[in-house]
Amino acid sequence: MSERISSVETIDVRFPTSRHRDGSDAMNPFPDYSAAYVILRTSAGAEGHGLVFTVGRGTDIQVAAVQALAPMVIGQSVDDLVADPAALARRLVGDSQIRWLGPEKGVVHMAAGGLVNAVWDLAARRAGKPLWKLLADLTPEQVVAQVDFRYLRDALTEDEALALLRAAEGGRAERERQLRAEGYPAYTTTPGWLGYDDEKLARLCREAVEAGYELIKLKVGGNLADDVRRLGIARQAVGPDIRLAVDANQIWGVPEAISWMRELAAFDPYWIEEPTSPDDVLGHAAVRKALAPVKVATGEHVHNAVMFKQLLQADAVDVVQIDACRVAGVNENLAILLLAAKFGVPVCPHAGGVGLCELVQHLAMFDFVALSGSIEDRAIEYVDHLHEHFTDPVRISGGRYLAPTAAGMSAEIRSASLTEYRYPDGPAWSDGPVMAGSSTA
């Protein structure tokens, strides 16, 4: 009998990060970095790991959604799944009843992504390759076959996608050598959380420059006077040549985003990230037009490829920030990378949280080797939280992500960590929740 998926385990795992306000921003004052963690097991004893990143309360909803989709994976032939993850992605996203709860957005879409990513992890382990290498070794035709073009053809056809991938075939080997030797640029958000005091901000900024980072990101949008003071401190700490990006985490409406950012222009911000609702394509276009040459970046909450398509069609973004866990997995992120390449817009992946760095580095590295062929104006976000819980944690050196060498998508959390931080019954939670509740309202 051929190898089958024998079980899908889903674990609610939460890290009490809000105790130190790591990760605090204008919309997320007290996040507990968490995950709906997915383990596929096969009848031959193999495993595929995936996760949906969350920030505390509600992780149980995300777990319920993964479990609701799991029957579409259990019993499937592993050969079939790893040969064509797109077929699974289409079934998960297209289920005619569960689809009503999205469609292609929010909890059910991220649940599909967790399962699809776990299948890619399984596929890469079987192939004995890190995921970025598995993807980079696919032919252009194989990559295109992994993308659902149903809603994208007005911006990107299959033939155009093929042409982009074929054009990148020439330098693949040299870029792979370069990636393995030099890594992929990172930028850091570690210094800039709203909950940190001025001394810590200045110190972490200096340390980031010394560590080799050329782009540092600060959270803004809590209080204008604070933002002016903090950006002044940061700019003084890093000097004029380091790029300073700012991130409002959706706190503003369109007119407010424009007026607030004009007050920060003196500090030469490189990009403004999430100036307003992630759904507001036209709003981002208006903000971008008003604030140029400050760039506009978004993506961590952009819920599917149709939204990215429009951000690009409307000239609404200068920087596409893919997220490994927001959309329906590797397949939809391939679509977004292809769209960004078609429009010539650089991709700087969102990461941080728990596991996001580990997962998304594979997508950026694939893009460099086999699609955009460039690292210019590109960098993967890096935050130095929680990597110790992973069996194949990211490796950072000189402000760069080193290319993973282990087989898989680097998604596996150590079993001791799963035991310790399992919610609500793990020892880390024996004193109950950190915060009773908090709201941005």
Place this chain on the structure above:
Amino acid sequence: MSERISSVETIDVRFPTSRHRDGSDAMNPFPDYSAAYVILRTSAGAEGHGLVFTVGRGTDIQVAAVQALAPMVIGQSVDDLVADPAALARRLVGDSQIRWLGPEKGVVHMAAGGLVNAVWDLAARRAGKPLWKLLADLTPEQVVAQVDFRYLRDALTEDEALALLRAAEGGRAERERQLRAEGYPAYTTTPGWLGYDDEKLARLCREAVEAGYELIKLKVGGNLADDVRRLGIARQAVGPDIRLAVDANQIWGVPEAISWMRELAAFDPYWIEEPTSPDDVLGHAAVRKALAPVKVATGEHVHNAVMFKQLLQADAVDVVQIDACRVAGVNENLAILLLAAKFGVPVCPHAGGVGLCELVQHLAMFDFVALSGSIEDRAIEYVDHLHEHFTDPVRISGGRYLAPTAAGMSAEIRSASLTEYRYPDGPAWSDGPVMAGSSTA
């Protein structure tokens, strides 16, 4: 001690509608109309009812989401809640951890809507008024105070909203009299489900005209030859003067929507509904431009007011189809009605399913009495399914919704029906699920 919310009960209730393919369309071949049904109970023994409409599998996810938000409602003062449901809506939508799972979309957003609507039902029962009358009796200032303008001000400010409401104050009493006497126009989707044969289609079309409907909607998008044949049958059955709308339920990409609809133009379709992804604002604008004078309608899957704002800003829709359960309840639908009024676009609410007619009629009637002041080119969708399960079912006469007179939002399902159709333990489900599964992929 003042009256408090003492409990929130959430029930997974499913009706096995797929057995007869009622409700079948291009994307939903086998729906089981269902709900995550919400009952608020107060310390004084009062109740507020709400629901989130679903179509079968996944209703358990929706129930989990309502339960995750319920702690923000339990223990609250009923006086405070009914005096200002907007404050609750902001807390539910703004919870800084659960928000990550949206934001403002999908399962968590609809869960907020279920709870907010239940509070409005409670408020209307307490006031002894049907909800439409409670809303129509609010002052313009009170209505505006119920709307969150954070992401809307580039299209609609508080002052503009006030001006719209004040301009409608003059004729309120006369329009209320007219509404009570004549009802509100309905249109019917009963004849047009994809699963019905030609004879049934023709017969139901004739019956609809005889019943007084002036607009009939047919599902399309399964097969072009079938659509041409079915539209021909329908047009012949109803004659040239009855409006025939068609609904593709998101089956097409943009180029396909345009080419397919050009083949149906000979039958004079009044609107094309959901020609493509509900997220594709720019796509709808392109379809509208290409197909004029055929109108473009969408909304049942448009997940929040920010998306409706853009559909209006981009001239992408001729008809705004609000849904009582897709967004965060009455409050967000007030925002959408105000946006539609600002842009002068008529609202034709989506309904059908289970409970959608009962709930949404209140919003359309408020709009007529106190905001748009018009029923021209407006009609509420009507489907004659499952109304018998409600304690205050819609009343249709001569192709019109009669104004509800009972206090509340008409959301209450009979307790016998809840017992019979509770999933998975109700007697209606003793033989197990109807279909093992089906996908649109």
